[in-house]
Amino acid sequence: MAHGHTVKRYTGIMDWITTVDHKKIGILYLIAGGFFFLIGGLEAILIRIQLWQPMNDFLSADMYNQVLTMHGTTMIFLAAMPILFALMNAIVPLQIGARDVAFPFLNSLGFWTFLFGGLLLNISWFAGGAPNAGWTSYVPLASPVYSDTHGVDFYVIGLQISGIGTLIGGINFLVTIINMRAPGMSFMRMPMFTWSIFVTSALILFAFPALTVGLAALMFDRLFSANFFNPEMGGNAVLWEHIFWIFGHPEVYILILPAFGIISEVIATFSRKRLFGYSSMVFATVLIGFLGFMVWAHHMFTTGLGPVANALFSIATMLIAVPTGIKIFNWIFTMWGGSITFNSANLYAIGFVPTFVMGGVTGVMLAAAPADYQYHDTYFVVAHFHYVIVGGLVLGIFAGLHYWWPKMFGKMLNETLGKITFWTFYIGFHLTFFVQHFLGLMGMPRRIYQYLDGLGFNQMNLISTIGALLMGIGSILFVVNIIVTSRSKEKLGADPWGDGRTLEWTIPSPPPEYNFLQTPLVRGFDALWKEKMDGNKTVTPAEPVGPIHMPSPSILPFFMSVGLFIGGFGFMYHQYIIGGVGLLITFTCMILRSLYDDHGYHIEVEELEKGVKA
Amino acid sequence: MSAHSHVDGQLPHEPEKATLEGRNKVLAFWLFLGGETVLFGTLFSVYLALRGQVLEGNPSANELFDLPLVAAATFILLTSSLTSVFAIQAMHRNNVKSMINWLIVTVALGLGFLVLEVYEFIHYLHMGHGFTTSAFSSSFYTLVGFHGAHVILGVVWISLLIGQVYKKGLNTVTAPKIYVAGLYWHFVDVVWVFIFTVVYLMGKVG
Numbered sequence: 001m002a003h004g005h006t007v008k009r010y011t012g013i014m015d016w017i018t019t020v021d022h023k024k025i026g027i028l029y030l031i032a033g034g035f036f037f038l039i040g041g042l043e044a045i046l047i048r049i050q051l052w053q054p055m056n057d058f059l060s061a062d063m064y065n066q067v068l069t070m071h072g073t074t075m076i077f078l079a080a081m082p083i084l085f086a087l088m089n090a091i092v093p094l095q096i097g098a099r100d101v102a103f104p105f106l107n108s109l110g111f112w113t114f115l116f117g118g119l120l121l122n123i124s125w126f127a128g129g130a131p132n133a134g135w136t137s138y139v140p141l142a143s144p145v146y147s148d149t150h151g152v153d154f155y156v157i158g159l160q161i162s163g164i165g166t167l168i169g170g171i172n173f174l175v176t177i178i179n180m181r182a183p184g185m186s187f188m189r190m191p192m193f194t195w196s197i198f199v200t201s202a203l204i205l206f207a208f209p210a211l212t213v214g215l216a217a218l219m220f221d222r223l224f225s226a227n228f229f230n231p232e233m234g235g236n237a238v239l240w241e242h243i244f245w246i247f248g249h250p251e252v253y254i255l256i257l258p259a260f261g262i263i264s265e266v267i268a269t270f271s272r273k274r275l276f277g278y279s280s281m282v283f284a285t286v287l288i289g290f291l292g293f294m295v296w297a298h299h300m301f302t303t304g305l306g307p308v309a310n311a312l313f314s315i316a317t318m319l320i321a322v323p324t325g326i327k328i329f330n331w332i333f334t335m336w337g338g339s340i341t342f343n344s345a346n347l348y349a350i351g352f353v354p355t356f357v358m359g360g361v362t363g364v365m366l367a368a369a370p371a372d373y374q375y376h377d378t379y380f381v382v383a384h385f386h387y388v389i390v391g392g393l394v395l396g397i398f399a400g401l402h403y404w405w406p407k408m409f410g411k412m413l414n415e416t417l418g419k420i421t422f423w424t425f426y427i428g429f430h431l432t433f434f435v436q437h438f439l440g441l442m443g444m445p446r447r448i449y450q451y452l453d454g455l456g457f458n459q460m461n462l463i464s465t466i467g468a469l470l471m472g473i474g475s476i477l478f479v480v481n482i483i484v485t486s487r488s489k490e491k492l493g494a495d496p497w498g499d500g501r502t503l504e505w506t507i508p509s510p511p512p513e514y515n516f517l518q519t520p521l522v523r524g525f526d527a528l529w530k531e532k533m534d535g536n537k538t539v540t541p542a543e544p545v546g547p548i549h550m551p552s553p554s555i556l557p558f559f560m561s562v563g564l565f566i567g568g569f570g571f572m573y574h575q576y577i578i579g580g581v582g583l584l585i586t587f588t589c590m591i592l593r594s595l596y597d598d599h600g601y602h603i604e605v606e607e608l609e610k611g612v613k614a
Numbered sequence: 615m616s617a618h619s620h621v622d623g624q625l626p627h628e629p630e631k632a633t634l635e636g637r638n639k640v641l642a643f644w645l646f647l648g649g650e651t652v653l654f655g656t657l658f659s660v661y662l663a664l665r666g667q668v669l670e671g672n673p674s675a676n677e678l679f680d681l682p683l684v685a686a687a688t689f690i691l692l693t694s695s696l697t698s699v700f701a702i703q704a705m706h707r708n709n710v711k712s713m714i715n716w717l718i719v720t721v722a723l724g725l726g727f728l729v730l731e732v733y734e735f736i737h738y739l740h741m742g743h744g745f746t747t748s749a750f751s752s753s754f755y756t757l758v759g760f761h762g763a764h765v766i767l768g769v770v771w772i773s774l775l776i777g778q779v780y781k782k783g784l785n786t787v788t789a790p791k792i793y794v795a796g797l798y799w800h801f802v803d804v805v806w807v808f809i810f811t812v813v814y815l816m817g818k819v820g
Contacts, residue, residue: 171642174645209652217660227748230749233669236664246656
């Protein structure tokens with residue numbers, strides 16, 4: 001069946017813009033997400049500098065609102081999610097023994113829409129002011145009456161565009177995991193990280209469309225004078241809260257479940273033990289994903305939904321502690337009796353466990369509706385969600401990056417620097433956020449830009465600012481580590497940790513573009529570890545060496561996203577011709593994609609053999 | 615490549631699922647429709663929350679809606695679902711000509727529905743029921759308009775596919791495209807059934 005098609009192979013920057021290779025797209029997500037992480041981190045530092053002493057005037061009130069809004073929005077949508085997408089792109093196809101994702105073209109489209117949506121959002125800084133109504137963008141604050149710059153317009157349109165990319169990614173990974181697994185890779189043999197991505201993708205699929213509607217409604221209110229959230233015309237401001245949190249709460253689990261998956265992989269590998277309670281882990285992940293849709297109103301206890309609704313949502317929220325507790329115990333029992341290696345990846349993973357427990361405990365405290373009236377909108381809430389998002393997700397991301405860096409780039413991150421980074425970041429994190437629990441209990445409201453002297457807030461705010469600077473130093477050290485590592489000339493084998501358990505450790509680091517020379521045959525959970533225990537060096541192939549079919553690179557996803565970017569801009573400033581041109585570019589690219597079949601190309605056996613020798 | 619080998623251009627029985635690419639596409643489209651269900655579910659919730667918010671002096675749902683017209687639109691759209699099934703059946707019989715004809719009928723019925731909808735919206739505008747009139751009107755036009763936009767997209771999409779199949783014929787690349795367009799068309803119809811019930815019938819009764 002070998003076609004004679006010759007496909008132009010690009011090099012340099014064109015290679016990156018046109019690539020449909022999931023590993024390269026993973027690296028693109030990592031670079032873009034890392035870039036936004038640094039921007040969001042800088043915004044966090046600005047917030048903490050403003051708050052280091054009472055009545056500080058480092059930032060004006062309005063500027064503070066913008067920085068605060070953009071910090072939250074950037075970190076959630078443009079930093080955390082893309083870095084998770086980086087890891088899932090880089091690793092999931094390898095873990096299930098696939099040569100690529102189900103839709104390589106769409107994968108590239110997802111990246112570029114995310115990037116252009118994120119750029120649009122950040123251009124607001126230079127276009128008359130960033131969004132300033134908080135990352136939740138509650139109305140009436142975000143309504144045209146109270147927010148009359150273009151800031152919130154950038155929010156609704158930028159997030160809408162980048163949301164398309166997220167939804168595409170979710171569907172792509174669901175199909176990839178369902179349809180593209182190697183022979184023998186049954187669902188209950190899938191590595192825990194792949195399971196967590198599977199559930200996360202399902203959450204994306206069912207949560208993001210609600211955000212789409214919410215953003216569209218807010219956009220209609222702002223740009224076309226609709227009345228969804230305008231009480232004078234019969235609109236309902238609480239409706240926005242419902243829509244936002246019906247999306248927003250699953251979003252929290254979209255973020256944390258992949259971290260759970262990473263931690264499960266890292267702890268099992270560096271304890272040299274099978275993950276304790278694998279099936280209960282799968283069950284807990286699915287259950288958390290399900291319950292995640294049932295609890296949105298716990299963000300709205302003080303809105304006045306009434307005691308019955310508050311009680312139900314309160315109980316549903318506390319229920320989530322059960323599957324999460326199962327996970328915590330499973331990680332501890334995995335380490336129990338294992339021969340543990342304390343390298344940087346595992347330090348992050350082990351550091352994650354108690355930190356996340358603390359975030360979970362304050363979560364249960366907040367779930368008690370009567371008590372929440374006291375905590376609501378105070379720094380206690382800020383401390384809680386930073387414990388789960390930074391102490392959970394970000395530590396998980398760092399663990400995953402250290403663990404899979406050799407697979408993605410073929411080089412091991414520097415261990416000494418890694419450990420220094422870990423301790424700087426970890427101590428900085430707890431310094432920043434631990435005291436905020438008490439600030440909150442003492443009554444310091446969140447989202448304020450100044451506080452008075454003599455309220456007892458001064459010292460703890462100072463400590464918090466010092467901690468934030470330490471986290472900043474930690475992040476910079478990580479970048480230094482990347483630079484140092486990229487200059488090293490070491491060449492790693494397939495299984496650089498020596499204790500790899502899953503399929504990604506059976507192929508070269510970094511993997512060739514076709515991933516697996518021969519599709520592997522999976523004979524059990526932890527496929528590679530099982531072969532090692534049976535005395536084999538690597539997994540058995542499920543097919544002879546043959547020509548491998550590859551998808552062609554394409555520039556269309558890039559232009560589709562550029563079109564959406566231009567279109568978004570046009571509509572925001574009521575320049576409908578520009579808006580129309582932008583959408584036309586996108587639709588033209590879609591039609592071109594449909595008209596010209598992508599036959600792809602084949603890598604022939606001779607070429608494959610050359611690649612193996614080199 | 616697959617168990618269904620093609621002899622002399624003979625297509626396998628279900629050409630949309632003959633290749634892995636085809637199976638991926640069909641599965642992904644079902645998942646996408648799951649997401650679309652949430653999208654319309656949210657739009658319906660918004661409409662239900664705001665449909666009572668008619669301001670003084672503006673026409674209410676009961677005064678606006680004209681059931682015979684909406685019933686005609688419903689009949690046209692549901693019939694187009696039937697004709698799209700005929701098209702898929704023709705595809706499974708490998709009868710390209712019949713498939714194209716049924717798709718043309720489907721598109722024509724979709725256009726007919728759109729004409730009625732545009733007429734209906736203009737009629738409402740004359741009655742003083744504009745997009746910015748009230749929360750009820752904003753949510754009405756958004757829900758029904760999102761559906762209408764889906765019909766427009768479907769009409770354009772299926773028209774382009776007709777042209778494509780006319781040129782390229784039916785094969786394992788074009789068949790999945792036709793099949794998922796059919797799925798899409800059914801979904802748009804199902805949403806309309808809910809709109810007919812929740813918006814129009816409940817508007818007349820409630």
